[in-house]
Amino acid sequence: MLIGILLCLLLLAVLHLTTSFWGWILIVPFAYTVVREHRVGRGLAIGAASGGLLWLGMALYLLMGDAALVTDRVAAMAGVETPAVLAAVTGVIGLLGAGLSGGAGAAVRSALTHRRRSRR
């Protein structure tokens, strides 16, 4: 599972750094688990860990660096007490989205491989 998390994390990082499309967190874990993982729980975990860690980690990195001012203002716009809430929400969106993606991929793989496993 750790390899899966690391692979997804790496691929997500590369794609996020080279394109502005946000939806990779819904695609990459799905693509990985549909090929490599048929257990839904593990698929959820792979996706959630990779997407959540990446988005939360990047948000925290920016929060403590260049984005301190803009997060203050966006927090005020959103009516939240502290900008850290924005990092948390970002991490949660990454975690839930990528987790769902990983789970969906694993569920599809599970269905695809069901007959093969039954035959054995």
Added chain:
Amino acid sequence: MRWVVPTVYVAALVVAFVALNGRWGQTPPLGPFLNPFAGFWQSNAQVDALPEQLDVPGLQAPVQVAWDTRHVPHIFAENDHDLYLAQGYLTARHRLWQMEFQTHAAAGRISEIVGPGALSYDRSRRRMGMVWAAERSLEAVLADSLTRVAMEAYAEGVNAWVDQLDATTLPLEYKILGYEPEPWTPLKTTLLLKYMAETLSGGSNEPAMTEARSLHGDSLMQALFPYQAPFVDPIIPPGTEWAFEPVPVAPQQALLDPLIGLNGLSGTPADPNIGSNNWAVGGSKAVTGRPILANDPHLTLNLPSIWYEMQLHAPGTNTYGATLPGAPGIIIGFNEHVAWGVTNGGSDVFDWYQITFADAARTTYDYDGATRPVETRIETIQVRGEATVVDTVRYTHHGPVAYLPSETPYGRMPTGAALRWTAHDPTNELRTFLRLNRATDYDDYVEALTTYAAPAQNFVYADQAGTIALWHNGAFPLRWKGQGRYLSDGADPAYEWQGFIPHAHNPHVRDPERGFVSSANQPPTDDTYPYYLGWDYASYERGARLNDRLAVMEAITPRDMMALQLDDRYLHAERALPALLARLPEDGLSADQRTARADLAAWDAHYRAQATAPILFDAWWSTLWRLTWDEFPDGPRPWYDVTLRLVLEEPTSPLFDDQTTNGPETLDDLVQQAFETAFSQLEDRHGPYGEAWAWGQARGTRIDHLAQIPGLGRTDLRTSGRSGTLNAMGRTSGASWRMVVSLEEEVRAWGIYPGGQSGHPGSAFYDLAVDDWMAGTMYPLLFLRAPDQASAEVMARTVLRQTP
């Protein structure tokens, strides 16, 4: 069955994508917005980076840029084309969203961004003919070689920056509001200039005045809304000789009895006292022996800031000052020889004409005993999330008919009336500013002003040779006295404007004996001026205070001028308070009220942020004012100056009687009642009399974001001053740019505006100067003579390189 679970998962995944990718009400799409690699997180301080080189398509030669410590770009180009291209590029780099949003507002296109909530606003812009006017002016701008080069190069520069943006580097507001920039065109610049014209001259109280006249009659209106307001010290010193033969003007016509819908438009008009000041003192009054010029235009404040500082250098020009993001050139500033500044002129250049349509379909209208065809212009308003709205605007020879009798107007516009406005004419104001940027003497300054039409401004001027001057400048219609004060008859040719006052006849003064020139939005002249310009100007307080101070000041330094811009003494309070206190006996007052009364008695009429007397005087006077003018419940009410004259000179006037009671009330009754009411209301709002009543806290000033996005503005600013003091601060308005220029052998200047160079909310330069501005600090302005000039204030240098 084995596909049930994956189907549910995949469906949930699709729903998640749609939900996170879509916009829900005012909430930005959460997926793209929160994406830490491209969303709002990336609209961060990286925008403040100053690269050594930038590739800018379209340049004819490299352009050198020196950045000072406040991120003001000092641009050195080899020709005008590159100068304005670089100006457009660098301005867009800092202010693109603001530039575009303002032009969308001017064009009536906000619904495209925010949806149907802005539809009535957008329709009003179309009905006012804003785009039509901008298109007409564009023709004039492109017909002049200087302004054509500037406009086209500026647009090229803006577009060079737009082309370099991607979803990650888009300014924050685009991410919040969920749209993308479009190519910049010269039309957008003329729209921006019309937007300023509309802000400064696009209002009228004719409908309200017409309604009030129908209720109260001519004589009372003449008495309470006089052509020459009391106590005024006009811009042009009384006694100035009018060295010209006036153009004859046709005599006054009968006043029109209105037939058209005024629609309860009798609310108080926009406050003319929002306040701007400019002045210049001659060398005889300055410690350096050279003129000093000061200007602090007051406007409704926003972030990103209204102005953007720049220095522009090319062969034939080296100028510094405040630019309007979206327009080439310097609007208020100085060069190596001269300095100039503006205040709003306030003369009436905006008239409504009652239209009598000749047929039910409104395809023709009556004029001069015949009918004329109505022209139509189809306006297409795109509305986000809804169907496009197609609107037909009818045009007469007067101008656009804003609203038909059956329609509900936006704001304070009448129905069934056509608008005649100088800003509709094909004029070229931009040329004025570009010529001022290059002016070397008084003749250049006057020549520059000749093409300026709208909005009418008071252009103050000073030069190194020692000349000081001020022109009340613009295109002023030739009219009989009072024409345009009420609605005009659109069917009668006698109500037409009779041409324009020749430019040379515009009120102006050069090197007056008193040693200074000044303006504070007050009437430009006394009643010896042979033309009628209007009547609804700022009241006397600021102009009189300014002239009083300048008259007695000697050996003036630039510091003295800066201090004068911060002057918060309110002449109205100084004059009214003794009369009010004399009518407020201590008997019957509570202990707190007696303390407050004593504080008022000891008060010096300065509106300091920490003083408690100002809020009480303000509430007391405004309550008395409302009680006095109960005859005008919805009215335009006679302003403070007229009321004060009544209090001081006619205290037994029957106008002080409350019409809603049986017994006669006197001024004393009203003064005491007003004090009780005001004190009680302030207690309800701020608690017991004490520190919480401090002016700066109780009144407060805020600077909202241009699109009113919460969190992107500044609130709770504790400022001194009020409208009516030279430091004319309001709840949402104030000095948008303070500038002092000393025309010494090497020009020195100081300036500040409430904001910062960057329009990016994630930048450290977004609101950098707000606290210093509030404290009254001004920064020395770095005026370079060469691109490589050494200066500790230069923090970085960038070369803009041409690319194929």
